[in-house]
Amino acid sequence: MTAFLDACRHTIGAQYVSIDAEQNAPYLIDARRRFTGTACAVVKPGSTEEVAAIVRLCNQFKVPVVPQGGNTGLVLGSVPDDSGTAIVLSLTRLNQIRTIDPVNNTMTVESGCILHNIQQAAEGADRLFPLSLGSEGSCTIGGNLSSNAGGTAVLRYGNARELCLGLEVVTPQGDIWHGLRGLRKDNTGYDLRDLYIGAEGTLGIITAAVIKLFPQPKATRTALLALRSADDALRLLTLAQKKCNAALTGFELMSGFCMTLVSRHFPQMRLSFKEAHAQYVLLELSDSESDEHANTLLENLICDALQQGIVQDAIIATSIAQSKALWTVREHIPLAQAAEGKNIKHDVSLPISVIGDFISETDRLVREAFPGVRIVTFGHLGDGNLHYNIAHPEHDTEDSFLMQQAAINRIVHDSVHSFDGSISAEHGIGALKREEILRYKSEIEMNLMRTIKHALDPLNIMNPGKLIQD
Amino acid sequence: MTAFLDACRHTIGAQYVSIDAEQNAPYLIDARRRFTGTACAVVKPGSTEEVAAIVRLCNQFKVPVVPQGGNTGLVLGSVPDDSGTAIVLSLTRLNQIRTIDPVNNTMTVESGCILHNIQQAAEGADRLFPLSLGSEGSCTIGGNLSSNAGGTAVLRYGNARELCLGLEVVTPQGDIWHGLRGLRKDNTGYDLRDLYIGAEGTLGIITAAVIKLFPQPKATRTALLALRSADDALRLLTLAQKKCNAALTGFELMSGFCMTLVSRHFPQMRLSFKEAHAQYVLLELSDSESDEHANTLLENLICDALQQGIVQDAIIATSIAQSKALWTVREHIPLAQAAEGKNIKHDVSLPISVIGDFISETDRLVREAFPGVRIVTFGHLGDGNLHYNIAHPEHDTEDSFLMQQAAINRIVHDSVHSFDGSISAEHGIGALKREEILRYKSEIEMNLMRTIKHALDPLNIMNPGKLIQD
Numbered sequence: 017m018t019a020f021l022d023a024c025r026h027t028i029g030a031q032y033v034s035i036d037a038e039q040n041a042p043y044l045i046d047a048r049r050r051f052t053g054t055a056c057a058v059v060k061p062g063s064t065e066e067v068a069a070i071v072r073l074c075n076q077f078k079v080p081v082v083p084q085g086g087n088t089g090l091v092l093g094s095v096p097d098d099s100g101t102a103i104v105l106s107l108t109r110l111n112q113i114r115t116i117d118p119v120n121n122t123m124t125v126e127s128g129c130i131l132h133n134i135q136q137a138a139e140g141a142d143r144l145f146p147l148s149l150g151s152e153g154s155c156t157i158g159g160n161l162s163s164n165a166g167g168t169a170v171l172r173y174g175n176a177r178e179l180c181l182g183l184e185v186v187t188p189q190g191d192i193w194h195g196l197r198g199l200r201k202d203n204t205g206y207d208l209r210d211l212y213i214g215a216e217g218t219l220g221i222i223t224a225a226v227i228k229l230f231p232q233p234k235a236t237r238t239a240l241l242a243l244r245s246a247d248d249a250l251r252l253l254t255l256a257q258k259k260c261n262a263a264l265t266g267f268e269l270m271s272g273f274c275m276t277l278v279s280r281h282f283p284q285m286r287l288s289f290k291e292a293h294a295q296y297v298l299l300e301l302s303d304s305e306s307d308e309h310a311n312t313l314l315e316n317l318i319c320d321a322l323q324q325g326i327v328q329d330a331i332i333a334t335s336i337a338q339s340k341a342l343w344t345v346r347e348h349i350p351l352a353q354a355a356e357g358k359n360i361k362h363d364v365s366l367p368i369s370v371i372g373d374f375i376s377e378t379d380r381l382v383r384e385a386f387p388g389v390r391i392v393t394f395g396h397l398g399d400g401n402l403h404y405n406i407a408h409p410e411h412d413t414e415d416s417f418l419m420q421q422a423a424i425n426r427i428v429h430d431s432v433h434s435f436d437g438s439i440s441a442e443h444g445i446g447a448l449k450r451e452e453i454l455r456y457k458s459e460i461e462m463n464l465m466r467t468i469k470h471a472l473d474p475l476n477i478m479n480p481g482k483l484i485q486d
Numbered sequence: 487m488t489a490f491l492d493a494c495r496h497t498i499g500a501q502y503v504s505i506d507a508e509q510n511a512p513y514l515i516d517a518r519r520r521f522t523g524t525a526c527a528v529v530k531p532g533s534t535e536e537v538a539a540i541v542r543l544c545n546q547f548k549v550p551v552v553p554q555g556g557n558t559g560l561v562l563g564s565v566p567d568d569s570g571t572a573i574v575l576s577l578t579r580l581n582q583i584r585t586i587d588p589v590n591n592t593m594t595v596e597s598g599c600i601l602h603n604i605q606q607a608a609e610g611a612d613r614l615f616p617l618s619l620g621s622e623g624s625c626t627i628g629g630n631l632s633s634n635a636g637g638t639a640v641l642r643y644g645n646a647r648e649l650c651l652g653l654e655v656v657t658p659q660g661d662i663w664h665g666l667r668g669l670r671k672d673n674t675g676y677d678l679r680d681l682y683i684g685a686e687g688t689l690g691i692i693t694a695a696v697i698k699l700f701p702q703p704k705a706t707r708t709a710l711l712a713l714r715s716a717d718d719a720l721r722l723l724t725l726a727q728k729k730c731n732a733a734l735t736g737f738e739l740m741s742g743f744c745m746t747l748v749s750r751h752f753p754q755m756r757l758s759f760k761e762a763h764a765q766y767v768l769l770e771l772s773d774s775e776s777d778e779h780a781n782t783l784l785e786n787l788i789c790d791a792l793q794q795g796i797v798q799d800a801i802i803a804t805s806i807a808q809s810k811a812l813w814t815v816r817e818h819i820p821l822a823q824a825a826e827g828k829n830i831k832h833d834v835s836l837p838i839s840v841i842g843d844f845i846s847e848t849d850r851l852v853r854e855a856f857p858g859v860r861i862v863t864f865g866h867l868g869d870g871n872l873h874y875n876i877a878h879p880e881h882d883t884e885d886s887f888l889m890q891q892a893a894i895n896r897i898v899h900d901s902v903h904s905f906d907g908s909i910s911a912e913h914g915i916g917a918l919k920r921e922e923i924l925r926y927k928s929e930i931e932m933n934l935m936r937t938i939k940h941a942l943d944p945l946n947i948m949n950p951g952k953l954i955q956d
Contacts, residue, residue: 119724119839120870164673175671178648191930198837200869201645202908203634203684204915204923205953206935210680214673231728254589258701261774262642262732304731305783313775367668369589399670400590438672445674453674460661464942465676471941472934483675 017056020077024059024103027069032060032109043104046095047088047151051447053096055082055104062109064126064184064192064223070105071221072190080477081105083217085128085159088151090363091446093163093216093482102480107158110223116141121229122181122198127158127222134227143229146173146265150347158222164214166442171398172265172302173230175442177213182226185212188219188473198226211468216444217479219472233302235310238266238339239318242293242329247372249297249397251326256299259317263310266300267398268346274394277352278345285345289329297397298346349394350403357414359392359405360424364432365441368400375402378431382406385427386420401441404428429456445483487526490547494529494573497539502530502579513574516565517558517621523566525552525574532579534654534662534693540575541691542660550947551575553687555598555629558621560833561916563633563686563952572950577628580693586611591699592651592668597628597692604697613699616643616735620817628692634684636912641868642735642772643700645912647683652696655682658689658943668696681938686914687949689942703772705780708736708809709788712763712799717842719767719867721796726769729787733780736770737868738816744864747822748815755815759799767867768816819864820873827884829862829875830894834902835911838870845872848901852876855897856890871911874898899926915953 024033034040035057045052056079061067074081080102084094096102110126113134117123118141125134131152138145147160149167159165161183165176173179182197185208195209212220243249249269256264272294279286301317303310314332321327333339353359366374379391388409395402406424408417429439433456440449454462465484469476494503504510505527515522526549531537544551550572554564566572580596583604587593588611595604601622608615617630619637629635631653635646643649652667655678665679682690713719719739726734742764749756771787773780784802791797803809823829836844849861858879865872876894878887899909903926910919924932935954939946 117837117839119720120837121727122837164677166671166673170671174648177677178644187930187934193930193934194928195931197906197908199835199906199908199911200640200838201636201835201866201871201911203636203912204908204910204919205684205927205931206689206938207634207647207677207680207684208931208934210677211938214675214677219676231731233731250589257591259774261701261703263774304729304733365669365671367587367590367592368670369587396671401671436667436669438667438669438674440674441669441671442673449674457675458664460657460663461665461675461678464657464663464678467941468676468681468938471937 020073020079021057023073024057024070027073028059028061028066032062034058043084043087043106044095046092047090051092051095053098054100055096055102056100058104058106060106060109064110064186067105067221067223068186068190068192071186071188074103074477075190075475078475078477079103080480082479083107083162083221085156086130086151086154088155089159089163089446090443091448093444093446094159097447097481105221107156107223113137114224117198118143120198122226123229124196124224124226125157126224127156129157131155131157131160138229139232142232144232145227145229147176147179157225157227161213161222161225162215162217163444166396166399166401168266168268168396170396171267172262177210179228180209180213180225181228183209183212183222184224185220185222188475188478196224196226216446216483218469218483219478231304233304235303235307236339237301237303237310237314238333238342239299239314240287240331240342241297241299241318241321241327242289243295243297243327245372246295246375248326249295250368250372252297252321253368253398255321255326256317259320260301260313263301263303263313265302266298268298268394269397270296270298270346270349270394271392273390274349274392277356277392278348281352281355282348285348287345288331293328298342349392353392353405353407357407358418359407360418360421362404362425362428363441363443364404364428364437364439365399365401366432366435366437370435371397371400371402374431374435374437378404378428381427381431382424386424388412425452447482450483450485490543490549491527493543494527494540497543498529498531498536502532504528513554513557513576514565516562517560521562521565523568524570525566525572526570528574528576530576530579534580534656537575537691537693538656538660538662541656541658544573544947545660545945548945548947549573550950552949553577553632553691555626556600556621556624558625559629559633559916560913561918563914563916564629567917567951575691577626577693583607584694587668588613588699590668592696593699594666594694594696595627596694597626599627601625601627601630608699609702612702614702615697615699617646617649627695627697631683631692631695632685632687633914636866636869636871638736638738638866640866641737642732647680649698650679650683650695651698653679653682653692654694656691656693658945658948666694666696686916686953688939688953689948701774703774705773705777706809707771707773707780707784708803708812709769709784710757710801710812711767711769711788711791711797712759713765713767713797714763715842716765716845718796719765720838720842722767722791723838723868725791725796726787729790730771730783733771733773733783735772736768738768738864739867740766740768740816740819740864741862743860744819744862747826747862748818751822751825752818755818757815758801763798768812819862823862823875823877827877828888829877830888830891832874832898833911833913834874834898834907834909835869835871836902836905836907840905841867841870841872844901844905844907848874848898851897851901852894856894858882895922917952920953920955
């Protein structure tokens, strides 16, 4: 180990190879502070060539590598296990925006760039980079791509996968694949790009990417709509897609109980609806023409939805401040949940058409098995992505309830599976769900994945134990 | 071989295993009639299970498999070589549309479904399946996905890759991967779907797919605009994206010489521009609101473009018939080219921002080496995809010119490479370009591709010799 660390120091400079416990602590604990791993060092190369050189040393000394960006992941994908054999390879020094090409609508960024900085650089070039999620102030684009991040704009712009045209990757052997293409069409072989995207650092290390930019919308409009049921939210979605098409950029579902929690813990955010409703939809339109046109589009949509009895009540934001306030309510659901106590969380996706049935059936199954639980359902309905979270019954203690996590996961995930859904919509697998997917994926699919992993990383040094168990 | 063919007959019925030369001929010749291969049989399974059973027999008897849909490919990807050892496995009997889910905006189709039939089924459910290309009357969705087809709607809706959510695939071992997911978000492992898409049947056989549907536009508007240069076309593209955003669904560039050829060979299509122009753009808007709104959008755009001096003249289609007529001109370019004589064709893509420079620089290089050649440039400018074709000089004979193909390819493809472009934008590699890509892809990229191929198809029985040489 000493020889390995000396070689690392020699390669990138001693100040970038840390074995200091205090300094390394933030790199070893996961974002939700549930797990702390250990590492033989935290290594911070400063360029793609240095990343490659470190990985070649890891090959030589058989040292596992845990690539890490902002370390904001939710499935223990970017922290090492507790063996202490691995290094954490932090990409944070690769933080340059290399080029912006407004005519090609692309930007070439290094993987350690923070998402928010990329959004701002795009704005500076009068363009939009639409990827947007809660942790955007600290997550990095490399992590976003490695976990195929979702967020709130997927309905219109797709996941991180759809926002990337090209990659630069350091392979498990320490070679550099120069795939930084800025092309909309390129049919010259296997889709290596999409293989690395979403692979959670188990097949190589993304060091840079060409990402897609879009024209900035001229106007954005937000409304909060009250509905009777999730099925009505689906009817509203179909209507909004038909009438607004690509102008529909946000469609978030929030159950009445979500709103109750937000009002309870953040009373200043109480909504001005006269009565409580079963479901709410936060709807966003982005318009390329004008404020006026955006208003007309939104008003026509809501008018139709009210007339058809799909929507019961509506709050339309009339200023940017009001619009932000509505989004703030949405963003405070997880915080209100946390204030209420610990939750058992599920990040699932379903075919959009069965979401109403899934919610009522799963609610029934969970309540039957665990009477009194409080179910907190919200999510990106336009993408079929629900955060289906469960809080302890009022009569139970938080901790005794959390002991039931495995049994509750079983009910929820089995239900997801029976509706042809996914048990990880946008958060990934990491170390947290790698056993859970074995229950739902066929042996054939698992073997295909293992075959690819073994072929590309025969020494199993790239983020071992994440996504698939060797 | 007899034992193998008997086993095939026993498995799927003797009438679906043909060794009849006349009957097999259309399966053995490529779409452009440049090459005829041989096969030990043409085999037509009737279900996914039968496809799997045939592939297991191919494993047992070490018989190569050439999967084939509509056999409309342009790079010799779907015809066998001349060894006579392979079977052609035709997917044409797997032609059922299994389900349509209008709320989820998905359709599950078998791979032998003809693209045009899928478009019509979507229309029947008041939805749009936007993939559209010249051969849509006979190409199949399995072939579209295996070659990641492009076409005329990529600018707005993406390539075939972006239009697919899930796949069912028979692996080279004859297992069935049931990946028919209809989910917008699913982060549960490696992206197998995108690995099979664009793999040209070398990693497995796509037997069914879940494809994305979209709301049908309410109005479509087409205009033909005359411009001074390709650079002005780029300025127009940026303006149109800014003003119309996702409503911009078509942006085709055609050089003045393309128009000359169409007028010469199809005089009834002569355009009513007062004078000849250097470049033309066929522009299409699709609107989700109304005819009126579409008109306003288009008129405002053209008005701005005229005022800014980007556009010199414009023809706006005022009826569906006129709109079709403009598209017909575009579609007749390849026919006019063929009527003029044989061409050396290139299907290339570039970063959109360098297209003007690429055209002038490549024109210069080609004309310097081959004085008098006529260059026919047209393509999907919005995707950076050019069909850069070269016709013989008037003073030369067609055939002596065609002898120069290798030298001309070298100039064009080297130029593409120097501008960071791709030598196959939408047609793929097949057997035609498998040596050519070796010149432009790094050894690291080729090795990654070979590693994946060897791992997933160790016997090399899936479409051997296509895309990569073993």
